[in-house]
Amino acid sequence: MSTENLAETLVQLADTLVADFDPVEFMHLLADRCVATLAVDAAGILLVDHHDELQVVAASGDRARLLELFELQHRGGPCMQCYVTSAPVTVANLAGPAQRWPEFAAAATNAGFEGVHALPMRLRARTVGALNLFTAAEGALSKSTVRVAQAMADIATIGLLQAQVISDHELLAGQLRHALQSRVLIEQAKGVLAERLQIDTGQAFETLRRYSRNHNQYLSDVAENVVAGATHVTALTTGGAMDPPGRRAGR
Amino acid sequence: MFALPLRSGAIRLGVLVLHRTSAGPLTWEQVSDAQVLTDIVMSLVLDELAGVHPGPEVSSADAMPFGQAEVHQATGMLAVQMGVTVDEALVRLHAHAFVHDHSAIDVARDVVGRRLRLSPDDRPEPR
Numbered sequence: 001m002s003t004e005n006l007a008e009t010l011v012q013l014a015d016t017l018v019a020d021f022d023p024v025e026f027m028h029l030l031a032d033r034c035v036a037t038l039a040v041d042a043a044g045i046l047l048v049d050h051h052d053e054l055q056v057v058a059a060s061g062d063r064a065r066l067l068e069l070f071e072l073q074h075r076g077g078p079c080m081q082c083y084v085t086s087a088p089v090t091v092a093n094l095a096g097p098a099q100r101w102p103e104f105a106a107a108a109t110n111a112g113f114e115g116v117h118a119l120p121m122r123l124r125a126r127t128v129g130a131l132n133l134f135t136a137a138e139g140a141l142s143k144s145t146v147r148v149a150q151a152m153a154d155i156a157t158i159g160l161l162q163a164q165v166i167s168d169h170e171l172l173a174g175q176l177r178h179a180l181q182s183r184v185l186i187e188q189a190k191g192v193l194a195e196r197l198q199i200d201t202g203q204a205f206e207t208l209r210r211y212s213r214n215h216n217q218y219l220s221d222v223a224e225n226v227v228a229g230a231t232h233v234t235a236l237t238t239g240g241a242m243d244p245p246g247r248r249a250g251r
Numbered sequence: 252m253f254a255l256p257l258r259s260g261a262i263r264l265g266v267l268v269l270h271r272t273s274a275g276p277l278t279w280e281q282v283s284d285a286q287v288l289t290d291i292v293m294s295l296v297l298d299e300l301a302g303v304h305p306g307p308e309v310s311s312a313d314a315m316p317f318g319q320a321e322v323h324q325a326t327g328m329l330a331v332q333m334g335v336t337v338d339e340a341l342v343r344l345h346a347h348a349f350v351h352d353h354s355a356i357d358v359a360r361d362v363v364g365r366r367l368r369l370s371p372d373d374r375p376e377p378r
Contacts, residue, residue: 049286050282050283050286050287050290051287051290052283056320067320071319071320169276169277169278169279169282170253170276170277170282173279173282173283173286177286181258181259181260184259184260184323185260185261186260187260187320187323187324187327188260188261188262188323188324188326188327188330188337189261189327190323190324190327191323191324191325191326191327191328191329191330191331191363192327192328192330192331192337193327194324194327194328194363195327195328195331195332196331201324201363223261224261227260227261227327227330227337228261
């Protein structure tokens with residue numbers, strides 16, 4: 001983990017946390033920056049829903065195989081253990097014998113990962129989800145990496161819930177629900193685009209994200225318009241190359 | 252009075268409104284319970300629209316088993332294939348699963364994996 005990498009991460013996160021904040025894009029940015037900064041190979045942000053099950057709201061890369069590893073943890077696994085105990089959980093050797101979560105461990109090693117780490121996403125007394133990290137190599141994360149990873153989990157929670165003082169349960173539930181619904185919207189839009197353009201859902205997602213950045217629109221708004229048919233799909237495929245995320249000017 | 256949206260992404264079926272005679276906020280448990288209620292209501296509405304009549308042995312744990320990414324992606328793909336709104340696409344997916352005795356997630360995976368396409372003419376027989 002280099003200080004240069006960390007500085008770049010802080011600049012990009014600060015950029016998106018100021019005016020015209022897009023919480024959905026922020027989650028994806030954070031997941032990507034976790035991979036770059038923590039020198040892990042994949043990252044995902046999971047939130048608990050009203051059934052007390054964990055749902056992924058953003059992941060680095062967004063490959064279908066990675067999403068399967070998150071879905072396997074709906075009701076059990078390192079992230080659920082982390083959520084229930086509000087403490088970090090590590091499995092340093094997913095290929096070893098006597099796995100606590102054998103089905104998950106098998107799927108993870110098939111996907112090329114030998115280490116998994118979960119950090120709790122906490123808002124004062126309440127844990128609302130987990131930051132899930134995967135490494136191709138086995139082994140635990142260093143103490144300094146764990147410190148920075150926990151800080152990124154905390155930043156994810158603050159960015160997502162946008163509140164320093166939420167004592168109103170309805171308000172907190174509403175914001176969690178909004179984050180989860182944004183994810184549903186994006187999945188629906190991925191399906192619409194994948195079918196219209198005959199591409200896979202991963203490419204469909206990158207297309208949505210590129211359009212959102214190039215046109216200064218919230219990712220969830222782009223998704224809503226795609227599903228409603230209000231944004232013609234050819235508009236999504238033309239236009240400039242992918243811009244790096246930066247300060248959004250005069251929205 | 253508390254209002255909860257009956258919503259799945261771009262699919263908006265309505266609002267569940269709860270009234271209480273005493274004033275004050277809901278507890279965390281009450282908020283969670285209310286949200287579980289919205290799932291059940293949405294599931295019942297979908298059953299009705301899809302012409303699905305599951306037997307009494309179906310448990311409430313099966314209510315709204317639509318939480319996975321593939322189901323939402325399949326809904327989007329089917330909306331394009333059948334030329335309908337995502338609301339209608341979800342109803343058709345639900346009906347197709349019931350008629351062919353598959354789970355919604357299995358049908359969704361077949362759609363996303365491009366092993367299954369539905370056309371505008373694909374309508375289940377009314378039961």
